[in-house]
Amino acid sequence: MNVNKKSPKPSLKKSGKSKSKSPFDKYFLYTHSVQGAEHDAELLWKILRTCSDGNLPKNPTLQEDFCATAMLCYEWAKLGPNHRATGIDLDSAALSWGAEHHADSLSKAQLANVEMIHGDVLDNHNVRSNVICALNFSYFFIKERERLKEYFVASRKALAKNGLLILDAFGGPDYLVSHINQRRNKEEKFNFWWEIETFDAINNQIKCHLHFQRDGESRKNRVFSYDWRLWSIPELTDILHEAGFKNVQYWAEGLTSKGNGNGKFKPIHSEKDCRTWITYLIAK
Numbered sequence: 001m002n003v004n005k006k007s008p009k010p011s012l013k014k015s016g017k018s019k020s021k022s023p024f025d026k027y028f029l030y031t032h033s034v035q036g037a038e039h040d041a042e043l044l045w046k047i048l049r050t051c052s053d054g055n056l057p058k059n060p061t062l063q064e065d066f067c068a069t070a071m072l073c074y075e076w077a078k079l080g081p082n083h084r085a086t087g088i089d090l091d092s093a094a095l096s097w098g099a100e101h102h103a104d105s106l107s108k109a110q111l112a113n114v115e116m117i118h119g120d121v122l123d124n125h126n127v128r129s130n131v132i133c134a135l136n137f138s139y140f141f142i143k144e145r146e147r148l149k150e151y152f153v154a155s156r157k158a159l160a161k162n163g164l165l166i167l168d169a170f171g172g173p174d175y176l177v178s179h180i181n182q183r184r185n186k187e188e189k190f191n192f193w194w195e196i197e198t199f200d201a202i203n204n205q206i207k208c209h210l211h212f213q214r215d216g217e218s219r220k221n222r223v224f225s226y227d228w229r230l231w232s233i234p235e236l237t238d239i240l241h242e243a244g245f246k247n248v249q250y251w252a253e254g255l256t257s258k259g260n261g262n263g264k265f266k267p268i269h270s271e272k273d274c275r276t277w278i279t280y281l282i283a284k
């Protein structure tokens, strides 16, 4: 078992909004490209309120597995004076970065409700939570069915009564072929690329990379790389049921008349003819 190590106290260093001469900071770029922690915190809170059948916990507690810089934990703690969060990750550098940079926007009281554990999510850390989440597909690194089931069983045991395990998953035919998508963060003045290098239909394994280029600099390739198994929703549902969850719900973003996301997430029962999709699974 891993020893719970509280993350270092936040220093006075400022979070450093991207300046052309600031050092290349992969966590800053990650946070400002593929993460939407503020939105995710609100969505998880809405899901908990919707699914708690009138038994909303007094101290809504979130466990963010594979938390990296744990931005979601810090955003969760901002939602109310009783919101508590624990982040778990193997990467102490990422945890420390979060403690230094995300913590700046929290009051002392809010910060006291956030704890970091430097450890393996597959170990028992004696934390009891109302919500356990593994977002941005981070549990996809578990490629064996039995191992994934062990993770779901352990999560179920760590949940408080009426607790929820929340996962996100992606898929759709456009993701099943190698390609690269370029996006820009105008405000922070950098481009980033999400690359699917390979997808293997025999074992559903997918290799992806994030590349970054700040204005006036050369592109840095493969700043983050992922070697995942692309689990399908039916597979995940079956394994969640085998792990003891009685009920699995699916939530996704609604669409505008032009087919773009409208920012409003709600329960869905089917998801037809999507070239790409991202869906949240809520297991109870």
Ligand SMILES: C[S@@+](CC[C@H](N)C(=O)[O-])C[C@H]1O[C@@H](n2cnc3c(N)ncnc32)[C@H](O)[C@@H]1O
Pocket (backbone or CB within 6 Å): 035, 065, 066, 067, 068, 069, 088, 089, 090, 091, 094, 119, 120, 121, 122, 134, 135, 136, 137, 138, 141
């Ligand atoms: C894709 S990143 C995390 C993304 C983050 N959840 C988000 O929403 O953007 C994957 C993280 O999982 C962590 N990780 C991988 N295996 C782990 C394990 N067994 N236990 C804890 N953390 C793990 C890595 O250190 C890395 O920080």
